[in-house]
Amino acid sequence: GENVEQHPSTLSVQEGDSAVIKCTYSDSASNYFPWYKQELGKRPQLIIDIRSNVGEKKDQRIAVTLNKTAKHFSLHITETQPEDSAVYFCAASYTGTASKLTFGTGTRLQVTL
Amino acid sequence: DVKVTQSSRYLVKRTGEKVFLECVQDMDHENMFWYRQDPGLGLRLIYFSYDVKMKEKGDIPEGYSVSREKKERFSLILESASTNQTSMYLCASVTGGADTEAFFGQGTRLTVV
Numbered sequence: 001g002e003n004v005e006q007h008p009s010t011l012s013v014q015e016g017d018s019a020v021i022k023c024t025y026s027d028s029a030s031n032y033f034p035w036y037k038q039e040l041g042k043r044p045q046l047i048i049d050i051r052s053n054v055g056e057k058k059d060q061r062i063a064v065t066l067n068k069t070a071k072h073f074s075l076h077i078t079e080t081q082p083e084d085s086a087v088y089f090c091a092a093s094y095t096g097t098a099s100k101l102t103f104g105t106g107t108r109l110q111v112t113l
Numbered sequence: 114d115v116k117v118t119q120s121s122r123y124l125v126k127r128t129g130e131k132v133f134l135e136c137v138q139d140m141d142h143e144n145m146f147w148y149r150q151d152p153g154l155g156l157r158l159i160y161f162s163y164d165v166k167m168k169e170k171g172d173i174p175e176g177y178s179v180s181r182e183k184k185e186r187f188s189l190i191l192e193s194a195s196t197n198q199t200s201m202y203l204c205a206s207v208t209g210g211a212d213t214e215a216f217f218g219q220g221t222r223l224t225v226v
Binding site: 102103 | 154155157158161172207214215217219220
C-alpha cells in the first residue's frame, strides 16, 4: 500500500519568513495530493491540493509543488503569520473507487513574533 | 456546509468493554473513513467504507470492526477495549470519484482505563 513520509516533524519560523514542508510517497499510482491544516483542538481542514497532471499550484500565500518522477511534493507558505501556527498533514491517494487517503505524520509549525 | 458529526467528544471506558463510536454525515457521500490520531504518528487509517454494507481494512484494523448499515452512518466498534486503544478517533467523509476532499468530524478522545 501507499506510504507517505513527511519532514520536518516540527518547524519554527519567525513571522514574515517562509516555511517549507516536504513529503514523499511510495505508490506511483497515487494521483491526488492534498494538504490539511489542523489548528489546536480543531478538526483537520483542506487548505490546498494538487493533482498529478499539474506541477505547481498557488493560492495566495500558500503553494504546493509536485515532482512525480521523484515522488515528492512540498508545501510552501510565504510571509508567515501567527495564525499559520498549526499541524500540517500531507496526504496521497489514488482517485479510484474508494479515494483512500494516506496521511503523513504531520508537521507542527510554530510562527513566532 | 458538509457536516460530519461524531457522537461523543470525550469517552472514558474500562478495559474489556465494548465501545461504539458513531459518525454521521449529511451530504450523501459514498466514502467514509475512521482514523486514529496519535502524537508523532499522524492519522492512521483503521477502516473505510465506499458503500453501504461494504467495508475494507485500513492500515491498523486489529482490535476494531465497523458497521455501515445506512449511507450516512459509519460506526467504529472496539470489541474489547484495551489501554493501547486510548487515542483521538477521527471520522471522515469523502464524496468520491474526482472530488476527493475529506471532511472530518470533530473527533472523539477515547481513554481506556
